[in-house]
Amino acid sequence: MIEIKKLDKRYGDGNHALKGISFNIDKRLTTVIGRNGAGKTTLMRILSTQLLQSSGTVRIDGLDNITDAKEIRKKIVSIPQEASPIGYLTPMEHLKMYLCARGMSLGDSTIEASRALKELELWHARDTPADMLSGGMKRKIFVAMALAANADTIFLDEPTTGLDPLSRIEVWSAIKMLRGNIILTTHYMEEAAELSEDVIMVESGKVLARGTVESLLKRFKGMARAETSSKGAKSKYVIGNTGITYIKLSEAEKYAKAGYAIKPITLDDLFIMQGVDIES
Ligand SMILES: Nc1ncnc2c1ncn2[C@@H]1O[C@H](COP(=O)(O)OP(=O)(O)OP(=O)(O)O)[C@@H](O)[C@H]1O
Ligand SMILES: [Mg+2]
Structure with missing residues (x-):
């Protein structure tokens, strides 16, 4: 169980990466989902005792991330974003060295x-x-390290970013074999849907929404996204030069005939609905 209370992080140059977020993590696999710069890595680094918060508290199984950092480190594994293995070392050598x-x-x-x-x-x-x-096998070396270490809690920061769809599936199945509690970050809604029942959506250092993927996408049930760059068209949301309207699937043909591009609902739509400018 991880308890996060009013967690705030300002970097030295004034970047306000986390804005007083509070939540508990108590499921076996929790996904933190958000776009570039949302604050995912900052959160993961604080939780895994690699970075100090500006204010607020973090407790992992009752231990404080600052005063009990040494204790926590024995119980966790943290695989950083874009971790890459040492080219001339083998998987066996990586694991033995790590252990x-x-x-x-x-x-x-x-x-x-x-x-x-x-x-x-x-x-x-x-x-x-x-x-x-x-690329997929390289990522799996790190998942193997986490598995071999038998840690209580495992932090995986974007374990599949940059992989092709098949390699991603391979890494997912490796992640599913991990024991202990897992907190992973991702950009991909499908990854959150595949791996976890508890999804925390972050944006600009705040929690936008939380729940199962189904509950997060409920408001889009039976809907599609209609996009147009025509200036005359009225759209509820405007991103750059593109107007976006959410329509019923039954209206798709009508909109397509009127020149709209019809797209399936994705993670971006959750952010757009929350009033986040996806180009910012
Ligand atoms: N060391 C740092 N010094 C100053 N600002 C930083 C530092 N690290 C991150 N930031 C800023 O903090 C904010 C959150 O960054 P963070 O890396 O936590 O986001 P992220 O969600 O992990 O993004 P990505 O998906 O690109 O990995 C961004 O505005 C970023 O520019
Ligand atoms: Mg990151």
Whole structure:
């Protein structure tokens, strides 16, 4: 259980990355979803004791992120955004190095590393230098590290950004095999829908909405997005040169005939509905 109270972060240059957010995380897998600059990494770094907040409190299983940081670090794994393996080291070497650094004996780390590599189907590639592996396999090395470390809480900051759809599915299935509680960040609604029942939407350092993906998308049930760049058209929302109107699926043909582009509902629509300028 993670308790976040009035968490606020201002960077030295004045960037106000988190604006007094409060919520509890108590599900096995929680997704923090938001666009670039929303504050996801700032939040993850504070929760994983790598960055100090400006004010507010964080408790992880009752431990304070500042005064009990050392205790917390023994119980968590944090995989940073855009983590990339060392090219000339193999998956086995990465895992053993990581586990030894966490204080495990070499013997135990070999056993745990082997178990995790087998479980995540990386065993056949255990002795291949990371440089020779695909993007998806590289990410899986980090998921394997998290699995082998047997941590209570695992933070994954955008574990699938930049991967093709198939590699993404492969990493998802690896993430599902992790034990412990997981907090992951993403840009992708489909990722949140696939992996978690609890989605926290953040934007500009604030929590916009929270719930299951179904509950977040409920207001769009049976709807589509109609876009037009025609100046004469009336639209409820205007983003740059594009006017956006939410229509019933039954109206799609009519709008298409009138020159609108009909698009399926995506995460962007949640943000647009909340009054967020998606180009800002
Ligand atoms: N070290 C830093 N110093 C100053 N400002 C920062 C620093 N790190 C992040 N910021 C700012 O804080 C805000 C939140 O950034 P953060 O990296 O937490 O967002 P994010 O949601 O992780 O974005 P992305 O999806 O691009 O990774 C942004 O305005 C960013 O420019
Ligand atoms: Mg980030």
